[in-house]
Amino acid sequence: MPAERLLPTTEAEDLLKLTREIARDELAPLAAQHEDQARFPRERFRLLGRSGLLGLPYPERWGGAGLPYEVYLQVVEEIAAAWMSVGVGLSVHTMSCYPLAERGTDEQRDRFLPDMLGGDLLGAYALSESHAGSDAAALSTRARRDGDDYVVTGTKAWITHGGQADFYTTMVRTSDDGSRGISCLLVDAATPGLSAAPPERKMGLTGSTTAQMLFDGARVSADRLLGAEGEGFKLALDALNSGRLGIAACAVGLAQAALDEAVAYARQRTQFGRSIIDFQGVEFLLADMAAAVESARATYLEAARRRDRGLPFVRQAAIAKLVATDAAMRVTTDAVQVLGGAGYTRDFPVERYLREAKVTQIFEGTNQIQRVVIARQLKGR
Template structure:
């Protein structure tokens, strides 16, 4: 079996510029985003204001090269910035993660120069929001069974069908849509860029979700939507290849979102345990509390190292699919467990919306589901392990 030792030269020590970027983002989100998170959770309003602020920092096109109006950050720095955003507001973080990890990477890696000029530039600059349309009501984990169809009509394709659970549905300007252009199975799927406002394109009401209330999730319906052939990303029949290749980067993003949630839970629980007294002494002095804090910290550190390894491998141009899946699996489990333990430490107060940990618990759960469930991550990991047998 292939060695699992760290790759030669692998280091996550930040240089001065990286450290300055992450510190600046931390200060910004703590001042401008975190104080508003509870209000947005209650109202369910889409966070346009927060996204505009992050766009000014270059974080809506974080890893896109500067030549395409992105910030040109390395994956490790971007990952740490995303953790900071998620610790402030996970709803905002998932919008940023989807934008950077899916539509932008798909166009950057597989698009034409014309597509990069027309669509990638405004996405990377934060003037537009992007969405990723793969999931359908009957095609979730089994993406190859999707039914949304695309029929050729001269220089156009005509799309019909419905996508489900689309982040930023109705809010996004640019949609990367997987559609069936030929027979059954993965090879019959192609990828198209569809603009908001296209005739026949409509959106359902935002789903009433357990958490991430400010991140709108909707159905997206296509009724004879005409898309120019020039808007096909990659070759015909390569849509699922384009989508799945980009999901690896997206999974690093979701891992960092989960880590931000977990870290916020730890920070709130630690402060509460230091200040709250029972039986005449601070909660921190009870092993039942301090041991929970210790395990929370251990899980976060372990998952973060795995996520940063995946990000580092991506920067080196090396395969990182297995590492991205491990990172997402560990980080999403850490988010759910840490948020639950934080509520336990808060006791009855943790169950109240007056305190932040109940929101963190609600926001955490979906990280085990979207961009590949925990079960799918285990399938990806186990296949990689068997493939490494020598």
């Protein structure tokens, strides 16, 4: 059952109620089949856009809701609890809009943001490359200026929504000056010279397409440069800091769903003449799962509140991502254990939750990288 929340306004309470209705009626009934068939839920993102859920933290001027990150993340959590692929997709789309919302000109924002936030345009965030994952500053996809265009050549890897998105917020190299030589382009999916490789064959999140994006002399108009040349790496890191909170919220939603399933099963499953929830071994397992979920939720919400107050939150975002995704892995593993043999079958969703939890420890910066970020923050670097 949904956890009790302390929301800042009645408007936020109504929004979360709407989100739960959509999650219950429009997302949860489709999740298992879509994941089993690896079907991308494009229409569900349009539904979120029509419902006003794709632009919650962005200004109302461009179709957003201007809501605090604290509220937005609780919406992400509810959606992820119903269908993880859609929750992750919402987080990725929000991150993909960040460079435009933050550093785009008013002309660029007027032109693109309304359709992005309204659900007509779905985004992808193209930073990683096969040799530049954790070491993002080593990216080599190059954009050469040619008159009024940039000519882009290279390959982006592990792109969520790759081949399905309508736009790609793409980090490219415009000079050889290390991290200061990286710029950000807003690339239309229909750009000649841009194509998607076959989707990756993943152990989980199979409804969320992940693919390499191939740039073969793709011509991108120079008016799609976001910010100035050389500002792309800072924009990328700033977007990731907020995106990590989105993944933390997704992980908590997934863990909450696993806990709910485990509790429901333990209540109705009987052995030796009583429900297994009454056995101390199961009681303690469920109690530890609940503690992990509640602690992870509190961690991401505190980081969000710091962001909303304009305080530094890089360390807190890394901690939230680390704590929440490790918790999701433990909780989903234990949920399978509570269900026993049944949990290892596809008759129950906990085996899918376990497969989906693993990647949360990897994307948006592995949890080893989160420890590096936290340690550097502690050192004052």
